């Protein structure tokens with residue numbers, strides 16, 4: 001285990017459970033406290049070329065949290081390039097949608113995602129990576145939780161809601177838009 005992760009877990013009295021995944025610039029670990037409650041550690045890779053990923057993720061996630069969006073930010077250690085956050089239990093939208101949710105369930109999901117993206121637009125926080133693969137939206141109890149705020153920004157034009165409209169309904173080359181179209 002990476003020594004920074006090991007040290008962080010010791011300091012925070014957390015225990016390693018398993019590696020959840022590996023993104024372009026970070027590792028994602030599932031950890032738990034002594035009561036067995038799960039959390040997620042997002043840790044920037046040593047060779048990451050991205051500037052201040054952990055700081056950006058934490059700052060933007062905190063902003064999203066003020067309106068109840070995203071996993072709750074729990075703690076940070078910028079020296080170790082770590083962000084600790086709430087664990088969202090559930091599949092990625094890109095997998096879930098192909099398990100054929102009913103029209104009612106998918107409609108409820110879509111309405112809530114539209115509400116969340118409009119709310120992000122209102123506070124001028126542009127997520128930046130909502131479309132594409134659909135891996136930055138997790139599905140918990142049938143409802144969306146937007147994750148991965150490392151490339152979010154308050155300094156550019158905000159278009160979360162329009163990006164999601166395109167992603168869900170308009171992109172003719174997307175298997176996801178096709179699937180959504182079939183169900184709704």
Ligand SMILES: Nc1ncnc2c1ncn2[C@@H]1O[C@H](COP(=O)(O)OP(=O)(O)O)[C@@H](O)[C@H]1O
Pocket residue numbers: 020021022023024025026028040042071085086087088089092135136138147148149150
């Ligand atoms: N808070 C979380 N709860 C559950 N799973 C998570 C959480 N954060 C990340 N993941 C998982 O790890 C993957 C990569 O995380 P993400 O923040 O998107 O990193 P990257 O910037 O590398 O894309 C996600 O697609 C998701 O499967």
Ligand SMILES: [Mg+2]
Pocket residue numbers: 023135136148
């Ligand atoms: Mg991601």
